[in-house]
Amino acid sequence: MRMAKPKGWNTTVGKKVIMGLTGLFLVLYLIVHLAGNLTAFVPDGGRTMNLYSHTLHKLGPLLWVVRILLLLGFIYHIVTGVQVTLRNRGARANRYAKYASKGGPSKMTPASRWMIITGILIAIFVPLHVNMFSLGPYYETVINGEPMRDIYRLVVERFKEPGVAFGYAAFMLFLCAHLIHGIWSAFQSLGANDRRWMPFLYGLGTVLSLLIAGGFFVLPIYTYFFIPLP
Numbered sequence: 001m002r003m004a005k006p007k008g009w010n011t012t013v014g015k016k017v018i019m020g021l022t023g024l025f026l027v028l029y030l031i032v033h034l035a036g037n038l039t040a041f042v043p044d045g046g047r048t049m050n051l052y053s054h055t056l057h058k059l060g061p062l063l064w065v066v067r068i069l070l071l072l073g074f075i076y077h078i079v080t081g082v083q084v085t086l087r088n089r090g091a092r093a094n095r096y097a098k099y100a101s102k103g104g105p106s107k108m109t110p111a112s113r114w115m116i117i118t119g120i121l122i123a124i125f126v127p128l129h130v131n132m133f134s135l136g137p138y139y140e141t142v143i144n145g146e147p148m149r150d151i152y153r154l155v156v157e158r159f160k161e162p163g164v165a166f167g168y169a170a171f172m173l174f175l176c177a178h179l180i181h182g183i184w185s186a187f188q189s190l191g192a193n194d195r196r197w198m199p200f201l202y203g204l205g206t207v208l209s210l211l212i213a214g215g216f217f218v219l220p221i222y223t224y225f226f227i228p229l230p
C-alpha cells in the first residue's frame with residue numbers, strides 16, 4: 001500500500017513556516033520580557049519593576065489570553081521542531097550531506113547543528129524558571145498606598161544565590177546560540193531568500209540575538225554583585 005504524500009502544513013516546508021512564525025512570536029515575547037526585566041536596573045529599590053509587574057497583572061483576562069497563546073506557541077514550536085528534525089534524519093541516507101551548503105557563504109554554524117540540543121535545554125529551563133518566579137513565594141510591598149507583589153525582592157533574593165545567578169548566565173549562552181540560528185532560519189522559512197538581503201537579515205538576527213541573550217545574561221550577574229537585598 002502506498003503512503004499518501006504529506007500536504008500543506010504537514011510538509012517539511014509547511015512545518016518550517018509554522019516554526020518560523022511561532023519562533024518569531026516567542027522572540028517578540030522575549031523582547032517585551034527583557035524590557036520589563038531591565039527595570040530592575042532602575043536604582044529605586046524595585047519600585048519601577050514592581051509597578052511594571054503589577055500593571056501587567058492588572059490586565060487580568062487579557063494577560064491570560066497572552067499566556068495561553070504563549071504556551072500554545074511554545075508547545076507547537078517544540079513539537080514541530082522535533083518532527084522536522086526526525087523527518088530530516090529519516091529522509092537523508094547520508095547524514096553528512098546535510099552539513100553541506102548549497103553555495104554562497106555557509107550559514108551552517110555549530111549552532112545550527114545544536115538547535116535540537118539548545119531547544120531541549122530551553123524547554124527544560126522555562127518550566128523551572130516559571131516555577132521559580134511566577135509561582136514563587138509571594139512577598140508583598142505597598143506602592144502609592146496600593147499593596148502589590150514584591151517581585152523585585154524575589155528576583156534579587158534568587159540572584160544572590162551564586163548557583164542561580166551563574167546558572168542563569170550560563171544558560172543564556174545556549175539561548176543565544178538557539179536565537180542566532182533560529183531567527184535566521186525563521187526569516188528564510190518565511191521567504192526571505194533574496195541574496196542581496198541575506199547578509200543584512202543574518203546580521204540583524206545575530207545582533208538581535210546578542211542583545212536579547214546579552215540583556216538576560218547581564219541581569220543575574222549585575223544583581224549578584226551590585227544590587228543589595230531590599
Ligand code: HEM
Pocket residue numbers: 030033037053067122126129130133134151155168175215216217219220
Ligand atoms: C535574567 C533573566 C530573566 C529574569 C530575571 C526573568 C524574570 C522573570 C520574572 C520575575 C517572572 C515573573 C513575572 C511576574 O509574575 O510578574 C518571569 C516569568 C516568565 N519568564 Fe522570565 N526572566 C528571565 C529570563 C527568561 C527567559 C530567557 C525566558 C524564556 C526563554 C523567560 C520566560 C518566562 C516566562 C514564559 C514567564 C511566565 C510569564 C507569566 O507568568 O505570565 N524568562 N520571568
